[in-house]
Amino acid sequence: MTTVSITQAFADKAAQAPDRVSITCGEQSVTRAELESRTNRLARAYAGLGVSQGRYVTVALPNSVEFFEAVVAIWKLGATPQPVSYRLPDRERQAIVELADAALVVGVASQAHPTRTTVPQNFEPDPTLSDAPLPDVISPAWKAPTSGGSTGRPKLIVASDPGTVNVGAPGMGQQVDGVVCIPGPLYHNAPFSFASSALFHGNHLVLLPQFDAEATLVAVEKHSADWILLVPTMMSRISRLADDVKNRYDLSSLVAIWHMAAPCPPWLKEEWCNWLGGQRIMELYAGTEAQAVTIIRGDEWLAHRGSVGRCVGGEMKVLDSDTYEELPPGTVGEIFMRSGRGATYKYLGAEARISPDGWESLGDLGKIDEEGYVYLTDRRGDMILSGGANIYPAEVEAALSEHPDVVSSAVIGL
Incomplete structure (x- = not known):
């Protein structure tokens, strides 16, 4: 090369x-x-x-x-x-x-x-x-x-x-x-x-x-x-166009349709897979810091609904936010990452959140199943505690977004 x-x-x-x-x-x-x-x-x-x-x-x-x-x-x-x-x-x-x-x-x-x-x-x-x-x-x-x-x-x-x-x-x-x-x-x-x-x-x-x-x-x-x-958000706005508008345009040239940067409601992801073909719909999860990356294709997602894929670069594990103990597969905790290839970035104006053994967190909560598929729930700072239960605003927002009259929403704990 x-x-x-x-x-x-x-x-x-x-x-x-x-x-x-x-x-x-x-x-x-x-x-x-x-x-x-x-x-x-x-x-x-x-x-x-x-x-x-x-x-x-x-x-x-x-x-x-x-x-x-x-x-x-x-x-x-x-x-x-x-x-x-x-x-x-x-x-x-x-x-x-x-x-x-x-x-x-x-x-x-x-x-x-x-x-x-x-x-x-x-x-x-x-x-x-x-x-x-x-x-x-x-x-x-x-x-x-x-x-x-x-x-x-x-x-x-x-x-x-x-x-x-x-x-x-x-x-x-x-x-x-x-x-x-x-x-x-x-x-x-x-x-x-x-x-x-x-x-x-x-x-x-x-x-x-x-x-x-x-x-x-x-x-x-x-x-x-x-x-x-x-x-x-872009996918949702395109999805809400009238069918005669969406079908007016030839999108057959598209080989890859990538989405990232925010959770995608399952109903929306499934709709796009059905519209343009799951083999063309690609999702990436990573931070700007790029310590680790997951990828999942649409047809793979249909078999693992809600997942953002498996690591294709770097490593991820789920830890308890307070004790930094690694949690078993399927348990929600804080996602920590490492690149395995040295530093991928440096901050100016902030300090990274680092576990005692050197893994870094971007503040995301989620779980990893036994096959290595990563599932995100929310941001650590956004989680709401109510009556001893964890409420994840992203899940509530995803449910609200299914209503045809809801363009966007934000759920905030008071």
Whole structure:
């Protein structure tokens, strides 16, 4: 297997097929050659503003071609992109920017961060800057997304993997030179990671400016997407489209339909398996930290309803949250993980929850059966105690979601 820098991966793909479309978002598209040229010039502009190898750059842009032009330019300088929601209030973004000690904040007005270097949305570099290839440098960490899910407060999760690409090995069922559709927001880890992987391996990346149920089906048909990433809320909204709308679009190009990031109600999962075929429906469970991963295919899920699959990377076990004793198969407790290959991340702004024997928890509760299938119940901090019984909000929310008039729900203990 050949490993190259992210910079080299983009240059190679541009040389192989310069006129092939690289990114589409709404009505805007950019070819591989255009992306290569524009990001070389943009990288030089960022370098002039203080971005260098090993520094973090906060990216606060909506889904767009511009988003990935900024990110690719950051990679080309050996820096680390640190995506955040473009909707964040200035005060919340400032806390993240300070945590990262960002060399540059992309997508905001200068007054938002008066002590930091910023460039606004729609920033255009000086056209006299060269668009020739840059020196080949590698970032020590290829991404640093934010999360508050497992600690309750914002933190950076800095990847341990450097800015390199294993050529020809995209993983997760993505093709080389295929078509990948990402309708979710790129400031979340999964959309960012899988969209990035798609680009590294020459896929045409199809983004939606913002999620819309029917627009997602339109994009799949129009561009013959073979791979798509969804979350259960998106699946539910697509599912609730009228049958004549859902059946209007040809989705036969899809080879893999992935969902993750939240529990999927069993009724919804079964409906999608029946609609598009269980062999195409794939579910992944992991944290941004990536210590361990489970995967389950839809037809396998039908035989193990409610499971998120078995470990395909790393290890998981269920412990008592208080004593850290390992619990027997089928007993609900706190899920702990380890990678078996060293550190997969580091936190900035938080400390990991670690058992005495070195396993880590993301705060999820669940059980593992005798065959190794993992079943999630809820988040440790969300569980409700009532009359001595454990109540899991996720289970109540799943039941509520079965009603056709319920779009979404949240169950909170008082």
